Every structure is written in C-alpha cells, then in structure tokens.
Amino acid sequence: EAGVTQFPSHSVIEKGQTVTLRCDPISGHDNLYWYRRVMGKEIKFLLHFVKESKQDESGMPNNRFLAERTGGTYSTLKVQPAELEDSGVYFCASSQDRRKTSGRSYEQYFGPGTRLTVT
Amino acid sequence: QQPVQSPQAVILREGEDAVINCSSSKALYSVHWYRQKHGEAPVFLMILLKGGEQKGHEKISASFNEKKQQSSLYLTASQLSYSGTYFCGTEYGQFYFGTGTSLTVIP
Numbered sequence: 001e002a003g004v005t006q007f008p009s010h011s012v013i014e015k016g017q018t019v020t021l022r023c024d025p026i027s028g029h030d031n032l033y034w035y036r037r038v039m040g041k042e043i044k045f046l047l048h049f050v051k052e053s054k055q056d057e058s059g060m061p062n063n064r065f066l067a068e069r070t071g072g073t074y075s076t077l078k079v080q081p082a083e084l085e086d087s088g089v090y091f092c093a094s095s096q097d098r099r100k101t102s103g104r105s106y107e108q109y110f111g112p113g114t115r116l117t118v119t
Numbered sequence: 120q121q122p123v124q125s126p127q128a129v130i131l132r133e134g135e136d137a138v139i140n141c142s143s144s145k146a147l148y149s150v151h152w153y154r155q156k157h158g159e160a161p162v163f164l165m166i167l168l169k170g171g172e173q174k175g176h177e178k179i180s181a182s183f184n185e186k187k188q189q190s191s192l193y194l195t196a197s198q199l200s201y202s203g204t205y206f207c208g209t210e211y212g213q214f215y216f217g218t219g220t221s222l223t224v225i226p
Contacts, residue, residue: 004160033214042121043161043206043216056213091160107151108214110160 002026004111006092012117018080021114025074025094031055032075033095033108034067038088046090049075050097082118089113120145122207122217130223131197139192139220141207150183150190151208153216154201161206164192197224 005024013019025032034046046065047057051072060067064083069075079086093108122143131137141150149168153161167183167190179201183190194201202224207217 035216042218043155045213045215048213058213093161107163107166109163110153112160 004092004094004109006090006111006114008114009112010115010117012119013082014119015084016081018078019082019116021077021079021090021092021116023075023077023092023111025092026109028096029094029109030072030097031095031106031108032069033093034075034077035091035093036088037091037113038085043091046077079116082116084118087116087118089115120211121215122209124205124207124217124220126220127218128221128223130225133199133224133226134196135224137194137197137222139194139205139207139222141190141192141217143188143209145188145211147183147185147188147190147209149209150181152181152190152192153206153208154203155206156203164205194222197222199224199226 004026007022011019030051032049035043036046037043045059047060047067048055049069052069064079066078091113092111095106095108122141125140129137149166151166152164154164155161165181167181178195181190181192190207205220205222208214
C-alpha cells in the first residue's frame with residue numbers, strides 16, 4: 001500500500017510569488033491534515049479535511065493560505081503571495097475515518113514533507 | 120493548549136535509558152507519540168487511550184496518567200536508531216503536537 005506522498009519535495013521561491021503544494025493521502029483515508037514545522041520548532045496544525053470538507057482550519061495563519069481537497073482525494077495548499085516567514089517544512093498526514101476505528105483516536109500517517117524556502 | 124515536553128534535549132550513550140515527559144494544562148483523553156528523524160516525516164509510535172494505561176513498542180513504552188494530565192515515554196537500552204525528535208500530541212478539537220524532545224544516542 002502506498003504511503004502519503006507530497007510534491008514537490010523542495011521549493012525555492014521569491015517573496016511575492018505563488019506556490020502550490022500537493023498531498024496525496026493513503027487511499028481510503030477520509031481525514032487529511034496539513035502541518036507546518038518552522039526552523040526546527042514545534043509542528044503546528046494548519047487544517048483538517050474530512051473528505052472534501054474543511055473540518056477545522058483554525059490553524060491557517062492568514063488568508064494568503066488556501067487549501068482545497070476537491071473530490072475528497074488529493075489536497076493542495078496554495079500560498080499566495082508568499083512571505084519570508086512562510087518558509088518551513090509543510091507536512092501532510094492522513095488517517096482513517098474515526099467511525100472505522102470505533103470512535104477512538106487514530107494514528108496519522110505523515111508524508112515526507114515539502115521544504116519551502118522563500119527568499 | 121500545546122502540551123509541554125521535558126527535557127527539551129537529551130544525549131544518551133547506547134544502552135542507556137531515557138524518559139520523556141509530556142504535560143498538558145487541559146484534560147487529556149488520548150496521547151499520541153511520534154518520532155521524527157532529521158529530514159524525515161514524523162512516524163507514529165503509539166497511542167494511549169486510557170488513564171494509567173501502558174503501551175509498548177519494542178523497547179519503547181509509555182504511560183498515561185489522566186489525573187495528572189501527563190504522559191511519559193520510556194526508552195530502555197537505547198539504540199543508535201532511537202535518535203530523533205520525539206513529539207507527544209493530543210486532540211483539543213484540532214491536533215496539538217508537544218514542544219518536542221531532541222534525543223541523541225551516541226556510541
């Protein structure tokens with residue numbers, strides 16, 4: 001079974017440009033999460049999709065960030081326009097539907113991340 | 120709301136033991152533990168769901184004390200492969216990772 005994949009693995013852009021990150025979750029996983037780790041600090045939650053719906057986007061830093069998950073499969077995270085402080089590693093994770101795990105908390109499977117550098 | 124971990128960093132020699140603590144200011148209903156090696160994705164280690172419950176994963180185990188709102192991760196007879204940053208995590212609506220503990224095992 002393929003794991004969570006992310007594209008690109010690295011992206012270097014100039015301030016003011018636009019970048020789109022992609023995440024393909026594990027097949028059958030309804031939950032999809034985006035996280036960001038900046039400068040080796042803690043991993044911060046950005047948002048959570050359940051299928052194509054945004055369950056929680058309270059972690060999105062501002063309206064320069066737009067996430068979509070059309071059709072409930074892969075997801076994209078667009079940053080427009082990018083700022084210097086957006087640099088970091090963006091991780092995507094997926095997990096099963098809570099109902100399939102008897103309502104209990106569930107492990108998340110992480111992708112390899114996209115390292116974004118804004119210069 | 121972010122769980123706080125201690126210590127922030129620890130260096131061990133192979134074969135030594137370590138304990139990583141995770142504390143929350145809010146009630147904990149479940150605790151996740153993940154390990155992230157440098158330049159790689161976080162990898163799930165275990166989930167604890169009940170108070171006082173201990174789960175194990177090879178020579179890594181954990182406990183969860185709901186009353187104290189704490190969880191501890193125990194690494195026994197550490198191996199070089201244990202090096203990395205360990206994160207606890209929990210859900211308060213969204214998922215919150217802890218502050219992280221950098222663990223380095225040296226020969």
